[in-house]
Amino acid sequence: MGAIKSLAKDTMVYGMSSIIGRFLNWLLVPLYTTMFVEAEFGVVTYIYSITALVLLILIYGMETGFFRFANHERYSDPMEVYSTSLISLGVSSTIFFAGVMCFLPVLTSALKCPGHESYIWMMGAVVAIDAFTSIPFCYLRYKHRPYRFAALKLVSIGVNIGLNLFFILICPWLMKQWAGSVDWFYDPSYGIGYIFLANFISSATVALLLIPELRGFRWKFNYKLWREMIAYSFPLLILGIAGILNQTIDKILLPELVADKADAMAQVGIYGANYKIAVVMVMFIQAFRFAYEPFIFAQNKQKDGNKLTAYSEAMKYFVIFSMVIFLGVMYYLPVLRYFISPRYFAGLKVVPIVMVAEFFFGVFFNLSLWYKLTDKTIWGTWFSLLGLAVTVGLNIALVPRIGYMGCAVAAFCCYGVMMVSSWAVGRVKYPIPYETGRLTAYFCAAMLLYGLSELIATGNEWIDMGVRTVILAAYVASALKIEHISLSKLIPRRGK
Secondary structure, X not given: OHHHHHHHHHHHHHHHHHHHHHHHHHOHHHHHHHHOOHHHHHHHHHHHHHHHHHHHHHHOOXXXXXXXXXXXXXXXXXXXXXXXXXXXXXXXXXHHHHHHHHOHXXXXXXOOOOOOHHHHHHHHHHHHHHHHHXXXXXXXXXXXXXXXXXXXXXXXXXXXXXXXXXXXXXHHHHHHHOHHHOOOOOOHHHOOHHHHHHHHHHHXXXXXXXXXXXXXXOOOOOHHHHHHXXXXXXXXXXXXXXXXXXXXXXXXXXXXXXXXXXXXXXXXXXXXXXXXXXXXXXXXXXXXXXXXXXXXXXXXXXXXXXXXXXXXXXXXXXXXXXXXXXXXXXXXXXXXXXXXXXXXXXXXXXXXXXXXXXXXXXXXXXXXXXXXXOOOOHHHHHHHHHXXXXXHHHXXXXXXXXXXXXXXXXXXXXXXXXXXXXXXXXXXXXXXXXXXXXXXXXXXXXXXXXXXXXXXXXXXXXXXXXXXXXXXXXHHHHHHHHHOXXXXXXXXXXXX
């Protein structure tokens, strides 16, 4: 139980940076959807979907590889693993950015923003920087320094948000009041370009702040170790590519598949904006992931059977808190929907589908430990490729008929298939005593309570939210009582 408490506390600390940061970035959505038309926000959504895929490729599974080999019994010096990882990503990121600059005109046209080459080189630089700095952040997690990790993440987010507000709100106001104060550097026609500029500056700032993590050790490249890390991580790269495509391919394919091509980027914008409402589930999964990977590899060193119980307990708490998040978002959607402009409300119907889809992905991530611990990461590749086939097939079949709703349904089915497949194979390959019946009961209870809230809705949003608050509180209280969870034990204290 002590290990679970440690996992919960680390999750909460990592979660504070992730949740607060994502929430603050979330607050930019109403700004974007108010200041930019659907098609412009569609371009932002499209480019970020592409960069998410490219970032994953540039990291090529080295994050998980670092944790595996830093804890490996055959390598006693984790700093050698750290140095080898840094050099590998540093070289590949530099080569990537050089390639972006060489083919800038071609890339600008291919990414549907002709005439705006600065968008592409800035995002190319962001991806290169973020790929390299992913390893210092892994090192902080490995050393159990969640507060340093969280502080740097919050600085990055603070700089990004501050510059977004400065360029999109303050500069236009200053131009109206005192034109000469900003017109020497600010161009109103640059529009969404300032979103990319803010991101570039924030990534560069964090890279500078991570310099202490790049000093104080001997830089050494161990070629034999690197080859083993690549062999271990390559299946994770394929898994990751398939996984990120499962998350982004809908937004990439959507403008190509919709019947009305003139409205394509507007549909991407509407879908992307409503997807942001479901980001709360994504935030929790990310926070859990930051703590979970170091946790499972550290637990794997234990020789007794308690580690299997710890894995099972972690899954149970993940499901419970995920369902609380799902009900919270859906019950308060009448308020949360105003985080986007009313002209994007047509896409609200995708929110519950996307949230359950992201929950399925979170369970799949939890289940993935069996093939990571047994070094059979190729199984993750097969599961992700299966999911990708479902995603692409359903997008092609559904999007021309029902537009972005087809994207949401495809995501739901994709992650559901991946989750069930991993669970079924894992029962044979690496049995873990998950309380499947209880986990299913928590999920079904949450879905039934959501359906009940819709059936008894009065039409008065405030009365309905009051009733839903009581239902949500009852669900939380029941789960805490059944599982004997004390919230006071989960509150992290520095130094413990």
